[in-house]
Amino acid sequence: MALLSKAERRHFPDWDDPAQCIFYRVEIDPEKCDGCKLCTLVCPANVLELCGEKGHEKARVKGTIRGCASCNNCQAICETGAIAAVRPYNFVGFYRQLGRGEFSMPRKF
């Protein structure tokens, strides 16, 4: 018994195909975002940028989110709680994530 099927074990996903390497969303609340730019600076995947007119800039996701590993460095540095990756990344085939539950903040037990 294996968690990956034979077909999955043989299927190494194409990293230039967003249907096979699935980088999920980063959610930004434009109400809360004060355009401080720090998230665009710390994002290791470099998928964030500022947009809007000067003085009223907001963070947004660039055209592609390729490379976003849901590390949430953006969430960690945001003073206003305006930004967060809301799902982990995933792959089709050989690298399919296994045994993951909800994406969650630290829970106290």
Add this chain to the structure above:
Amino acid sequence: MADASVAFHVEDPEEIEQETGRRSKVTEVPEGAEWNLVEQVMLQRRSIRKYKRRQVPAHVIRRLLEVARYAPSQGNCQPWKFVVVRDVDMIQAMEDFCIGRCKKLSRSLDYANYPKGSFRHFFTRAKVKLFNRLQPNMLHPVPMTAITSIAQGRFSVFHRAPTLILLLVDRRGIGTPEIDIGICGTNIVLAAQSLGLGTCWIGFAKFLNQGRECCARLGVEEPYEISEAITVGYPVGDPTHLVARDTHEIVWFEGGKKEVLY
């Protein structure tokens, strides 16, 4: 034979504790208690890739390396050696070498560089698929994306950190010395976090092993090799807000039952 039975007599440690009267206190942790300081450090630590220019005082780095040598290791073999680099020129030379490696790797392996349907895309992709089974960890989509980003100057290797700690592994270590390096480095990064410093693990530092000049300058010689590097510096901004992360399957056996928790 009588001796052997003595040797195999197992003493009850709790009984001894009771007899000697030197009983240790058991710490009670109430349910739902606030995070203690160590837990806070662990939860707040992020990988920091943007640093202030200000150098970290030497004695603080010595402190980090002091806790590093108390890390647990297999058979207490302590298979590590530390190389600290704090000269901008030298870090830049290492950066340049790694960028060169990334350029080569990106050119020869990242088919995303080439238009779909082109011969180079087809050929490179076929090559990767062939090697993928042999090198599933290295030929993973995520590091490959990073390698291309570094090759194209959109990402850096050592993140312009003022201090770089190279973790060298003694290849003769007991069992799995690379694991010991990971545990040792964890002491470093957590201590650093507790002292207000940011750190980032740099796995690509392994590329330096392929540079003869780099190794000679850094003093990397057999049986040592660079296993990992850790950048250290003062983080830009305040990256300590708590974040969401994946939860993972926990298989729990108790009372003759099996439970799956997350």
